[in-house]
Amino acid sequence: MQVTETLSDGLKREFQVVLPASELEKRLGDELATLKDRVRINGFRPGKVPVAHLRRLYGRSVMAEVVQNAVAEAERKIVDENALKLANQPRYDFPEDKDEMEKALDAKSDLAFKVALEVLPSFEIVDVSDVAVTKPVAKVSDEEVTEALERMAAQQKPFAAKAEGEAAAAGDRVVVDFVGSIDGEEFEGGKGEGVTVELGSNTFIPGFEDQLVGAKAGEERTIVVTFPEAYPAQHLAGKEASFATKVNEVQTPGEVTYDDEFAKTFGMDSLDALKDALREALQKDYDGRSRAKVKKDLLDRLDEKYSFELPPTLVEQEFQSVWQQVVADMQRSGRTFEDEKTTEDEAKAEYRKIAERRVRLGLVLAQIGETAEIKVSDDEVTQGLIARARQYPGQERQVWEFYQKNPQALAEIRAPLFEEKVVDHILGQVKVNEETVSKEALFADEDETEGEGGESAAKAEA
Template identity: 40%
Template sequence: MQIVETTNEGLKRAYTLTIPARDIQARIDAEVKKVAPQVRMPGFRPGKVPANLIKKMHGEALHSDAFNASLRESIDSLMKEKKLRPALQPKIDVADGYEPGRDAELTVELEVLPEIDAPSIEGLALEKLTVPVTDSDLDEALNKLAANQKSYKDAAKTKKAAEGDQVVIDFVGRLDGVEFEGGKAEGAALVLGSGQFIPGFEDQLAGVKTGDTKTITVTFPEDYPAENLKGKEAEFEVTVQQVKVEAETTIDDEFAKQFGLDGLEKLKELMKAQIEQETAGLTRTQMKRQLLDKLAADYDFDVPPSMVDAEFQQIWQQLQAEIAREENPEEGLKEIEAEKDDYRRIAERRVRLGLLLSEIGQANGVAVSSQEMGMLIQQAAQQYRPEDRERFVEYVRQDAMAQAQLRAPLYEDKVVDFLFDKAEVTEREVTREELEAAIEAEEGEAAKPAEKKAPAKKASPKKAAKDEGAEADSAADAPAKKAPAKKASAKKAAAADEPAEEKPAAAKKAPAKKPAAKKPAAKKSSADE
């Protein structure tokens, strides 16, 4: 095979490879000799079919297999001879196609990984911010838990319902005097002021007493999911079965037993462990960002543009998907467009840090074991339908790029833990608010260009993505309003502290993931919000 280098600029390389026709033919001859004993043809004894007849019968397939095998072998030889480390899959073109009997000429274009000086891990100093769990923290957590376990008791029959009280009601809804589907319920429990029912419904129940019957008039919102109710005025005949008031919740042994625990002390132990686990996660995030900021400041080298482009596209698609779910996506798109260069810098930082962590890991023997890899594959397989899981596992085991994608997050964590162990760590106790502020400040700092760093400030906010967990309304749930969506910073979603991950080759497709299972919803009436 002849190799001619045509491009050597920065991290870009290009080569022309010539595979002699005689080499391809020799491979074909070897394959014919290998399969000849198994070929059966009328008029010939087993194993005695002439080679020329075998070539005539299977010539096209033999040439195709031989060419593809020669192609793979040539690329492997190129990588070894030139000691190339491709950043992504090389681009390979066959000049003028391939015709049997002629030399095959290939062009190979690729970007290589940069040569990185072995990173020094000596003298690394990190500050670990810890949050002690105080008695007041524990009391606050218990009070929140109790608030979420509200119970109600019957009020006196003369009690007039007020905000915060619960009314148990029967109702029938009518449009122009005709009952409509989903507009009727019995024994519905409604807390006044909760915003659970459509606008105006709860307000008109203020002051009702047990046994009262009242007709109320409401107008369905214009954006209501049920087409037949949008903007329509409806009457609801409501009968109040019972007015209830909130019962006082005492945090004691009996309260703890509601959760299957022996007593209050056991509940406190569990709550404390939960708080400690949450703050430990925040502490690790703060330390990791501090570590990566130090590495980013100390090491600057060219990174393959194709890897940056791929990482940027991943960030950009994630942002666009989040913004598309917002009430005003046009405004969100304008905002991220204005900061597009910032996101490209984030992508470049992620790629550079990923390469740097990989170099540190390889230099220090950090690895993901076969057992750990097997667990990762099995965990990932759970995202697929049961009938597709085995096919997914087989797909990953045969595709090195898919394996790399699964391995990358765990490998990164193992390298980070290795560096934590090697670093000189000093601890400082802070409040949770101070810890969260430190994380946000580091996040904002990481998003800036290295050459323009200034005192840390809050990362610019992005339009928030709505929760994906909201279920589609059924016909009976049509008037129900969705709960306010929780918001999460899109810039955080495109965190600068995650190294670039390799993606599965486009030529192969994993089994389709199973759709998210919908939770069975209790049947709601049209008055429910």
């Protein structure tokens, strides 16, 4: 096998691979000789089938396997001899001339093909001892725990029917039947019977609950509302609808007492235990938010320190992933680029920069992790997989089996674990300034921290 580099341009490489006809013939003969001892053909004793007969029967399929093995061997040879780290799977170009390819598959002429690939960039890890990042932190207050208790109580409060003739007020519940129509025609999904509506909960179409205030049991009303422009059902979005509504019952809420008995309805031994659990859960959310913000700050600092050529294919793959999500979100919300005060071309340019940032940071995190010999253990992956399976109650076994049978999917569990370990490693090298802030400040600009990590890069390690 002869391998010759024909192109070295930035991160692009191309190689010409040639397998002489004599080598093809030898490889084919070796495979057929091995096959002779395994096949059973009527009229021949085991191991006594003539190679020429085997070639007539299986020659083309065996040669296809020979070529496949040669391709894999060529890739290993290129990578090993040139000490390359591939950014993606190589592209193989075989002769387009059918006659030429047929001769090669019959070992009557040389087989020549091209291997095109992109390599990962080489760069030095920079010193970050001069980097300082800010970690905003907030502590859960007693008032926030009380607010959480009140929200839980609101979900648990008992309701009882109001006296006959009493009107519904904000905070009450009404049980209704309704039939919706647009321009006099009923529409799919617009009919309900025995539906409970809590007035003031803002869970129905805007205006629906307000028009039930003052209603009494047995009363019939026509409720007219307009579906929001961003309503998920596109055929209803922005349209005015009428609902012929009958009030079956008006219910008023009872009082909930915060005591040990209330706590027991949530599986806690006492009210103090419930409060402690709420505080811990809220603090976990706050700490997670703190982590996300200090991580974004760190990644911003790293992005300022690194500049190197990026593999075009990796950037394009990341951009397509980001752009598909953007388009899907816009379709779901019913918004347009004009609504966002931009154009599609401007938006694409902005999101391509985001894709480039993700790839750059990913490669940086991957190289830092490799240099620091950071590993993710099988036990850690298993714990991550268990956590993922728990997100699908009732389907845990199916989720577990899917990941176990798909190494690429399992790598999606390992990659973020690796990334978080690398981030911890870097945070240990920089100055972290903790800043106490309010809950509102901690959760401000929440969307900005989403998708800012180098997830695409941790895949290089995985």
